[in-house]
Amino acid sequence: MRVTVLGSGTSHGVPSIGCDCEVCRSTDPKDHRTRPSILIEVTDGDTALARRSAGGAKAAAAVQSILVDTSTDLRMQALANDIKRVDAILFTHSHADHIFGLDDVRRYNQMQQGVIPCYADADTLASLKRMFSYVFEPPKQRGGGIPQLSIFRIAGPFTLGGVEIVPVPLFHGHLPVLGFRVGTFAYLTDCNRIPDESWPLLDGVRIVILDALRHRPHSTHFSVPEAIAVSQRLGAERTYFTHICHDLGHAQTNAHLPPGIELAYDGLVLEVHD
Ligand SMILES: [Zn+2]
Ligand SMILES: [Zn+2]
Ligand SMILES: [Zn+2]
Numbered sequence: 001m002r003v004t005v006l007g008s009g010t011s012h013g014v015p016s017i018g019c020d021c022e023v024c025r026s027t028d029p030k031d032h033r034t035r036p037s038i039l040i041e042v043t044d045g046d047t048a049l050a051r052r053s054a055g056g057a058k059a060a061a062a063v064q065s066i067l068v069d070t071s072t073d074l075r076m077q078a079l080a081n082d083i084k085r086v087d088a089i090l091f092t093h094s095h096a097d098h099i100f101g102l103d104d105v106r107r108y109n110q111m112q113q114g115v116i117p118c119y120a121d122a123d124t125l126a127s128l129k130r131m132f133s134y135v136f137e138p139p140k141q142r143g144g145g146i147p148q149l150s151i152f153r154i155a156g157p158f159t160l161g162g163v164e165i166v167p168v169p170l171f172h173g174h175l176p177v178l179g180f181r182v183g184t185f186a187y188l189t190d191c192n193r194i195p196d197e198s199w200p201l202l203d204g205v206r207i208v209i210l211d212a213l214r215h216r217p218h219s220t221h222f223s224v225p226e227a228i229a230v231s232q233r234l235g236a237e238r239t240y241f242t243h244i245c246h247d248l249g250h251a252q253t254n255a256h257l258p259p260g261i262e263l264a265y266d267g268l269v270l271e272v273h274d
Helices: 045-053 074-080 102-112 122-131 196-202 224-234 250-254
Strands: 002-007 037-043 062-068 088-090 116-120 149-153 158-160 163-172 175-182 185-188 207-211 238-242 261-263 269-271
Touching: 002 074, 002 207, 037 185, 062 163, 074 102, 102 116, 116 122, 122 149, 163 185, 163 196, 175 196, 207 224, 224 238, 250 261
Parallel strands: 062 088, 088 116, 116 149, 185 207, 207 238, 238 261
Antiparallel strands: 002 037, 002 269, 037 062, 158 163, 163 175, 175 185
């Protein structure tokens, strides 16, 4: 399985509009963060390993390409990472930074000649239907086309092309949202609390992408010290922080994080082997 961090930034993105701070003016590409999203590609494991060990630059073909959220920056993320397929979309919640790129999936409908299944909890589905009424209650005239989607309510673990997806209930302030676990990998964005009942769902995870907005506390996101504590309790081998705001410079912050914990960045690719 291969996980690509498409966007590692908070809702404003980094640089933030009109900001002249050191991080927003940084020339380090890792300080340039688009809105949060990842792509999970389930690959033929043997092929991926073989090609990697042979030093081949060409990655194994995905057998299932799963997009998590459709960020505001989806089009640029798809171009930057040359995403050729989207077989399914998982939604964590319906905040604007996680859904406003939905219209761009039209291109995948066109290329794949098919409808794309979307998975979300009941509240997120209701919000999607309201916020994208032109998709779900389309007008008669279909000028430029609209996304062709089928929607499924998440009520527990399910499989996509033979891959088990485990939804992990989290709290984002008072808002219930979903993280996702696939094998030994977990994506836990937009959260500042993992409820007691969700910890067992994360038993044995080895690679985690976790919300860590900034050093200072926030009402709906983990701070860096809180996220470090979560990472240590999870016992993950590697933790990558995401949903990062302009308070955190990539290199400066990484220099002070404990071993096994670092900031994610746009374009980061993780190979996950079970
Ligand atoms: Zn967000
Ligand atoms: Zn700034
Ligand atoms: Zn959010």
